[in-house]
Amino acid sequence: xxxxxxxxxxxxxxxxxxxxxxxxxxxxxxxxxxxxxxxxxxxxxxxxxxxxxxxxxxxxxxxxxxxxxxxxxxxxxxxxxxxxxxxxxxxxxxxxxxxxxxxxxxxxxxxxxxxxxxxxxxxxxxxxxxxxxxxxxxxxxxxxxxxxxxxxxxxxxxxxxxxxxxxxxxxxxxxxxxxxxxxxxxxxxxxxxxxxxxxxxxxxxxxxxxxxxxxxxxxxxxxxxxxxxxxxxxxxxxxxxxxxxxxxxxxxxxxxxxxxxxxxxxxxxxxxxxxxxxxxxxxxxx
Amino acid sequence: xxxxxxxxxxxxxxxxxxxxxxxxxxxxxxxxxxxxxxxxxxxxxxxxxxxxxxxxxxxxxxxxxxxxxxxxxxxxxxxxxxxxxxxxxxxxxxxxxxxxxxxxxxxxxxxxxxxxxxxxxxxxxxxxxxxxxxxxxxxxxxxxxxxxxxxxxxxxxxxxxxxxxxxxxxxxxxxxxxxxxxxxxxxxxxxxxxxxxxxxxxxxxxxxxxxxxxxxxxxxxxxxxxxxxxxxxxxxxxxxxxxxxxxxxxxxxxxxxxxxxxxxxxxxxxxxxxxxxxxxxxxxxxxxxxxxxxxxxxxxxxxxxxxxxxxxxxxxxxxxxxxxxxxxxxxxx
Numbered sequence: 001x002x003x004x005x006x007x008x009x010x011x012x013x014x015x016x017x018x019x020x021x022x023x024x025x026x027x028x029x030x031x032x033x034x035x036x037x038x039x040x041x042x043x044x045x046x047x048x049x050x051x052x053x054x055x056x057x058x059x060x061x062x063x064x065x066x067x068x069x070x071x072x073x074x075x076x077x078x079x080x081x082x083x084x085x086x087x088x089x090x091x092x093x094x095x096x097x098x099x100x101x102x103x104x105x106x107x108x109x110x111x112x113x114x115x116x117x118x119x120x121x122x123x124x125x126x127x128x129x130x131x132x133x134x135x136x137x138x139x140x141x142x143x144x145x146x147x148x149x150x151x152x153x154x155x156x157x158x159x160x161x162x163x164x165x166x167x168x169x170x171x172x173x174x175x176x177x178x179x180x181x182x183x184x185x186x187x188x189x190x191x192x193x194x195x196x197x198x199x200x201x202x203x204x205x206x207x208x209x210x211x212x213x214x215x216x217x218x219x220x221x222x223x224x225x226x227x228x229x230x231x232x233x234x235x236x237x238x239x240x241x242x243x244x245x246x247x248x249x250x251x252x253x254x255x256x257x258x259x260x261x262x263x264x265x266x267x268x269x270x271x272x273x274x275x276x277x278x279x280x281x282x283x284x285x286x
Numbered sequence: 287x288x289x290x291x292x293x294x295x296x297x298x299x300x301x302x303x304x305x306x307x308x309x310x311x312x313x314x315x316x317x318x319x320x321x322x323x324x325x326x327x328x329x330x331x332x333x334x335x336x337x338x339x340x341x342x343x344x345x346x347x348x349x350x351x352x353x354x355x356x357x358x359x360x361x362x363x364x365x366x367x368x369x370x371x372x373x374x375x376x377x378x379x380x381x382x383x384x385x386x387x388x389x390x391x392x393x394x395x396x397x398x399x400x401x402x403x404x405x406x407x408x409x410x411x412x413x414x415x416x417x418x419x420x421x422x423x424x425x426x427x428x429x430x431x432x433x434x435x436x437x438x439x440x441x442x443x444x445x446x447x448x449x450x451x452x453x454x455x456x457x458x459x460x461x462x463x464x465x466x467x468x469x470x471x472x473x474x475x476x477x478x479x480x481x482x483x484x485x486x487x488x489x490x491x492x493x494x495x496x497x498x499x500x501x502x503x504x505x506x507x508x509x510x511x512x513x514x515x516x517x518x519x520x521x522x523x524x525x526x527x528x529x530x531x532x533x534x535x536x537x538x539x540x541x542x543x544x545x546x547x548x549x550x551x552x553x554x555x556x557x558x559x560x561x562x563x564x565x566x567x568x569x570x571x572x573x574x575x576x577x578x579x580x581x582x583x584x585x586x587x588x589x590x591x592x593x594x595x596x597x598x599x600x601x602x603x604x605x606x607x608x609x610x611x612x613x614x615x616x617x618x619x
Contacts, residue, residue, distance in 0.1 A: 120300075127301045129599040131558040132576075133308070136592040139580040140316040216429055220562055223431050224577055243435060243566075247443045254439075257432030265427040272423070 403506025
């Protein structure tokens with residue numbers, strides 16, 4: 001019944017490789033978007049509106065993934081949208097990780113009152129429905145990249161906090177920490193130089209899954225018209241615009257959705273693979 | 287037990303208070319003056335001053351908050367600026383539609399996920415298991431609003447077999463008793479209405495259901511896997527019980543506790559998910575109403591719906607926590 005360790009490890013490698021490749025392609029697309037885009041993603045050409053993918057017509061340009069109602073190139077807009085997804089994903093995950101790890105380390109290291117207060121605050125954040133509050137904040141504060149990242153960070157930091165706190169609590173009793181203390185290292189040095197690096201595996205695994213969640217949330221908010229300002233093409237807003245032409249122009253809804261799906265799938269695969277290799281105990285966390 | 291319930295309920299109080307502060311402050315988060323947000327653009331300076339006094343917006347912020355809280359506790363969430371009616375009434379009108387959809391979505395999610403998870407676990411590391419885990423991974427990675435749109439494209443556009451928006455066909459009379467159209471159809475013995483409502487509910491419910499399937503399948507699989515190696519399962523097997531009885535009666539029953547917990551937490555996720563699914567399928571519930579209120583800039587209404595939704599979410603989590611304690615006596619240490 002039990003799968004041999006070798007097989008399991010190989011499987012984790014395969015997952016990691018596939019996931020990392022998909023993510024690499026998306027990141028490359030985002031970085032190279034201006035070079036790869038066949039056209040300006042914002043340029044309209046009403047004569048070419050709703051052209052199907054690869055449709056040929058004399059004297060008119062051919063659009064690889066079709067054009068939208070304003071005659072804008074879907075492929076170029078997808079590439080441009082990948083920049084928003086990747087940027088929002090990376091920035092949010094990094095900021096949330098920093099906040100979550102620092103607070104988690106403080107709570108785990110000092111325990112007592114600090115831990116009690118921080119844990120209560122974290123619990124409170126977990127008890128609130130994120131998408132809803134995201135909608136509320138974006139509706140009142142207006143859509144901007146900064147507000148979007150802010151809303152997403154508020155939801156994400158708690159996960160790092162919980163895991164780092166638990167790990168720091170376990171690690172602070174270990175000999176190497178006692179040794180560091182004995183040679184007179186300051187608490188901040190013990191926390192950030194000695195303890196936190198030992199939590200890195202978990203942090204990276206959580207960060208990977210968080211990136212998937214963030215990209216999905218960003219797409220959801222953009223779909224509702226509450227993401228970045230409407231002038232910037234994003235996968236979510238493309239989907240929402242394409243919805244009006246769903247029966248006439250399937251390519252406007254199929255491709256942006258596929259882009260989100262593939263990206264999130266790739267990141268989840270990478271996360272699964274990394275977790276199986278480094279940190280199987282996180283299995284029930286996400 | 288009672289002590290645990292009281293303790294948990296009291297624990298929800300600060301969360302609800304924080305929520306009310308947040309919702310109250312929303313109005314002040316918006317750039318500009320809240321009075322101008324609440325009044326039509328044609329309002330004169332006198333109108334603004336009058337409104338400021340009438341709504342108590344000239345009082346200190348803390349006092350305004352207590353006014354708001356006092357109102358909210360009594361069920362007064364203010365008046366909608368667009369509809370001119372009390373916000374709570376407008377919300378309650380749309381509550382059954384959301385509840386119906388959420389119920390169907392969760393039901394479909396359970397029907398799909400539990401067998402999938404149990405089969406995956408009991409045939410560990412076979413083709414079936416891989417299919418199950420792959421399905422779960424796809425379910426977790428799927429943007430559900432896109433799945434909904436794709437189903438509209440396929441079932442509404444290409445195959446033309448299912449309606450893609452609203453709750454019943456135009457012209458089908460429904461006598462609302464409970465507001466749950468499926469139930470109303472049965473109560474009134476109105477078969478056409480029931481049939482129409484059922485057909486309308488299929489696509490949105492399936493879309494919402496898939497948002498539950500991924501995580502639920504994973505949890506079912508891992509918790510069944512965990513108990514399947516236990517001694518009592520071995521005993522059941524060695525008694526000569528069939529594999530099916532062992533898995534479904536002995537293993538699943540003991541694996542249920544984590545499944546119920548996750549299911550409970552998923553109810554909250556379904557509430558959030560319903561906002562988007564309702565928007566995609568023009569389902570006239572609270573979620574699509576919220577999006578509508580946002581686009582109409584009816585700030586009082588947005589504030590009210592957010593408060594209502596979030597309170598429901600917190601209360602549901604609380605109830606699940608308590609049920610969990612009932613199912614598993616080890617919880618209330």
